[in-house]
Amino acid sequence: MPPGKQGGVKVLALDLGTSSARAVVWEGAHAGGRVVALARRQVRLGVDDAGRAELDPDEYLDGLTACLDEVHDHLDGVRAVATSCQWHSLLALDAAGRPVTPLLTWADTRAQEAYTESPTTGELHRRTGAWRHPLYWTVRIPWLEERLGGGDRSRSFAGLAEYVFRRLLGEPAASVSMASGTGLLDLAAGCWDGEAMALAGVTEDRLPPLAPRGWTGTLESRWARRWPALRGVPWLPAVGDGAAATIGGGCAGPDRISVTVGTSAAVRVAHPLAGAFTLPGGCWRYLVDHDLAVTGIAYSAGGNVFAWARRTLLLPDDVEAALVALGDRLGEGPPHGLTAVPDLAGARPPRPASTGSISGLTLGTGPVEILAALLDGVSGQIAAGVRTLAEALPERPAAVVLGGGAMAASGWWRRNLTLRLAVPVEPEAEAEASAMGVIRLAETVTAGRAVM
Incomplete structure (x- = not known):
């Protein structure tokens, strides 16, 4: 983010990611x-070979509050607190709102054992922008209920x-943006979808209440005593x-496609919800807020593939x-004849x-060739998504805006990826795109302007 003059709106942005809280x-x-x-x-992500990818919700909260202390x-x-949060997370809560399970992140694939369709x-x-799939609560909640023994209707469900x-606020309200990532929200109506709830085996009272248009929260008194500068500040x-990364990366409208490659990868375009173009069969659609949507394709493979190769292969120091x-x-075929499906995270x-x-391995194949094939495989997935x-x-679209830590x-x-894309490519200007996205959205709220 470039330096500039002081003044104007002051915003606290929280970024609740899979690998860190900021x-x-x-x-x-x-x-x-x-x-x-x-x-x-x-943050410490608990993983294993069975597909587990969990976070401890209270340990996560401790990390976030340490950030606020700092x-x-x-x-x-500060005039507003804006939050970007990982989509698709899920945990079960008891009647008092205490966790009875760890937090399942998007990378947890264990629910697929109960789903073969x-x-x-x-x-x-069309209504929810999602499918019945192990990524979404339509499959995850029944799988989690079976592990918990089922039958306890006092148990409820929430995301991070x-x-x-x-x-922190004493209000478990779910924004329409976060709710859209569950696969249970009727996007146009802005309410929980009856068919999706039936598939998940839950009723509305076991889901978070949906925040209405114009909702804000404030810190509970015990936290306001800890951070007095935030007393009464709207969250x-x-x-x-x-969605936040798309807006923060400079893709606030359909003239630019956002490609982000971080831990995972995604291809997205932001557009008004009203009068939206027909949703392609291979794409999802989620919400930024009540008026703005994001349509795209996501991939589990991204920088996590590079990280796996660093841990596993005998790569040289200067990779x-x-x-x-x-x-x-580059861009003219798989590296050294290798073809890779990079779905290490499903x-x-x-x-x-x-x-x-990986296919095409020989006794002459080395670790760098394997890495190159895996990265090229990710590039191929992303390029296909951009075309779709x-x-x-x-x-x-006028351009692809390419960003992300990877x-x-x-x-x-x-x-490699740039050569695979058939659209002009621009670099993403923001290193903290998710945080910058909610900052920009907060600026529009405090100034009474529209994002697009």
């Missing part, structure tokens, strides 16, 4: 503001944002991280130089459950 204090108008303070705490001296004058399009997909808001509804030294003609809907694989979305839009970390991978 707090960013921003001051000034979007084009000329600056980061006043930033705090980050890594930036508190810079919070005087292929996702299909139809009215459910709702749990954090319950603990805006949480925004799904993918980037080794990739360049391969001498491949597959996102509507694709069926999948695992990673571009063909669905009423007008051809792209910033590897020039070789960035060039």
Whole structure:
């Protein structure tokens, strides 16, 4: 984020990610503001070979409150608290609102053991923007209920944002943005969908209440005593991280497609919900707020594939130089004849459950060639997603905006993906795109403007 003049709106942005919790204090108008303070705490993701990918919700909250402690001296004058949060998370709560399970993240694939169908399009997909799939609560809640023994109707369900808001604000309200990531929300009506709830085996009273248009919350008194600068400051509804990153990366309208490659990868376009283009069968649709939607395709493979290769393969210290030294003609075929399916973390809907694989291995294949093939496999998935979305839009997009930590970390991978795309590519201007997205949205709320 570029330095600039002080003044203008001051916002505290919270980014509740899968790998870390962050707090960013921003001051000034979007084009000329600056980061006043930033705090980050890594979070511990529990994983295993069975597909577990869990977070401890209270440990996560401790990390977030530590971030707020660290930036508190810079919070005087903050006019709003804006939150970006990972989509698709789920935990079960007892009647008192205490967790009875860890928090399942998007990367947890264990619910697929109870699901053998292929996702299909139809009215459910049209209304909710989602499918019946192990990523969504339509499958995850029944799987979790079976593990808990079922039968306890006092048990309720929530995602990370709702749990954090319950603990800090005393209100477990779900924004329409976070609710849209569950697969249970009727997007146009802005309410929980009856058919989706029936598939999940829950009634509305066991789901978080939906925050109405214009909702804000404030800190409970015990937390306001800890952070007095935030006493009475409005907390805006949480925004799904993918939607926030799309807006923060400079793709606030359908003229630009956002491609983000971080831990995972996604191709997205933001557009008004009213009069939206027909939802392609291979795409999901979620909400930014009551008026703005994001349509896209997500992939479980991204920087996590690079991280796996670093842990597992005997890669040289300077991996980037080794990739360049391969001498491949980038974009003209798999590296050294290898073909990779990079689904090490499974597959996102509507694709069926999948695992990673590599074909074409010989005794002469080395670890750098394997890495290059995996990264090229991710690039191929993303390029196909861009084509699908571009063909669905009423007008051809002017550019792809390419961002995310994984792209910033590897020039070789960035060039590989750029050559696979058939649309002009622009670099993403913001390193903290999710935080910048909710900051920009907060600026529009406080100024009474529209995002688009």
